[in-house]
Amino acid sequence: MLVEMEQLNEEAAKLAAAPLWPLTDDELTGLLRTTHHLQQVVTTLQARLIRQADTRALPAAGGHRTLTGWLRTVVRLDPQPARELTDLAAALAHQPSLEQAVLDGHLDLRQAAVIAETLRGLPADLAEFDDVTPAEAGDIAEQARATMTEMAAQLPAFQLRRVGERILAHVAPHLAEQFEQAALARQEARARAKRGVTLSLPVDGLVRLSGVLGAEDAATVQAALHPLCAPTPGDDRTKAQRRADALVDVCRLALRTADLPEDGGEPPQLAVTVAFDPLTRALGAATTDTGNRLSPETARRLACDARILPVVLGGAGQILDAGRTRRLAGGTLRRALHVRDGGCVFPHCDRPPRWTDAHHIVSWLDGGPTALDNLALLCREHHRLVHHPTAGWQIRLGPDRKPEFIPPPAVDATRRPRRNVYHRRE
Structure with missing residues (x-):
């Protein structure tokens, strides 16, 4: 045989x-x-x-x-x-x-x-x-x-x-x-x-999330994700990508509540090691305390709404700055942002305040303060967009001290400032 x-x-x-x-x-x-x-x-x-x-x-x-x-x-x-x-x-x-x-x-x-x-x-x-x-x-x-x-x-x-x-x-x-x-x-x-959820080790920047739920639990998850899965104008995400983003948004909302155990009631604390070139004053790739590699843009974005302990290394590996923990935009400051912005400030976005990050207009890694005049609420999708190195969107405060956006030339050749008019603001 x-x-x-x-x-x-x-x-x-x-x-x-x-x-x-x-x-x-x-x-x-x-x-x-x-x-x-x-x-x-x-x-x-x-x-x-x-x-x-x-x-x-x-x-x-x-x-x-x-x-x-x-x-x-x-x-x-x-x-x-x-x-x-x-x-x-x-x-x-x-x-x-x-x-x-x-x-x-x-x-x-x-x-x-x-x-x-x-x-x-x-x-x-x-x-x-x-x-x-x-x-x-x-x-x-x-x-x-x-x-x-x-x-x-x-x-x-x-x-x-x-x-x-x-x-x-x-x-x-x-x-x-x-x-x-x-x-x-x-x-x-x-x-x-048989219910269970597993997360794999990162491979090529991706972690595979897999699991099984009972019909009742699955219906609960679907009910929570469905309102966040609707495509937005100009949305080119697939259905699977929208579901993935919705799942993360639900978890981020849960982290902002006071109902989770004490260590999960706010965004996680990360220790991030960032390579720094003293000649160009540019940040290189970062490494979290879990050993995962992050791009400089991702490290900057995380710094907006997570507690980060930066350890900046020079060309020879010497520690130039360590141990400075930023203050989160929480408590009174976060409530003031909710009142001022009303939700994600990106033009036409309808995400409410609870679904947003507190973005530093001048990056905290570049010395930007955690202050009302240096913060703006952005949903996760638009937070990624603003931090993307080639997107070209710029955010600033207007004469009335409220956030506005300068679009890239590909979107508007005149680069006329734009604002979100969806959220009602006092």
Whole structure:
């Protein structure tokens, strides 16, 4: 078997390297479908091999605590695909008919896993009904398998899962309502037990946020994010980017309340090491006390509304300034900003005061004071814009000591000052 697989691997590698330009459109489409099925067949074989390795206790023999850990070592997989493969192998255990349906091209593996998950829960669910005999339960399970396999010809896995949630409505309507009530109660209990959120280590400046929530908790999160996800005029953010910004805005609002534990009731304190060139008097990249690298522009923006302990290093690494902690725009000063600005002062922005940062017009890192005449409220999006090195927007106080903006030439060649007229100001 190994020799045959090696020969097949060699032939597949030759095909993968062959030129594709001679193919007609129909041939290209047909080849794509065929390679997808081939991938499904190979992955099915992988799942069977993984189960056989588990049966033989190969992971333990190799010093691995888990099947996933062993698989990562054997085929050099990242954690996520290794978990997906082991989960698939477990899902298809004792389901030879579903595996055969994948091999025959009637199902793909995600559909097979959904059907297997539905069938696995049916015996216990049906046992709750006193008038259902074991033989009848077996018949219902078989009808469920056949019905879902037939529907798989038209429905992708995520839609097939919804069918599985109400499968008794298709194969045993007289039990469906009772079943749904019991199933929902179990589903909520499982969701509560499996809930969780994780944040990865930074990679290329990004931290992956992942997690699972129960339906009720997810509805709560969606209700909080939805008002902040609406696009603004000229907004070029994707829906996912708007949701990400909304989540951060909600957290920033929570940090400004007095309802969180004492160490979370205000923006976080950072220790930031910034390289400084005495010749050009320019700041270089910064490093937080958590080891993350930040651009000079980001460090300046954070300094506007976070407590930062700057440690400025010269060219030889000597400490030129350390230990000066800025005073936040809080208490009376913050309330005065709320009254004066009414919200984000960027033209046309409708964000209220609680959703804003206190921006230093003259950067605090450049010696700007934390005083009313050197502060302006900006929402996070416009705070980033003002700090962006190439955006070209300038902020200043007008003759009446209220903030106004000078647009870049690309926006207005005359660079006429603009103000936010949305918020009512006294």
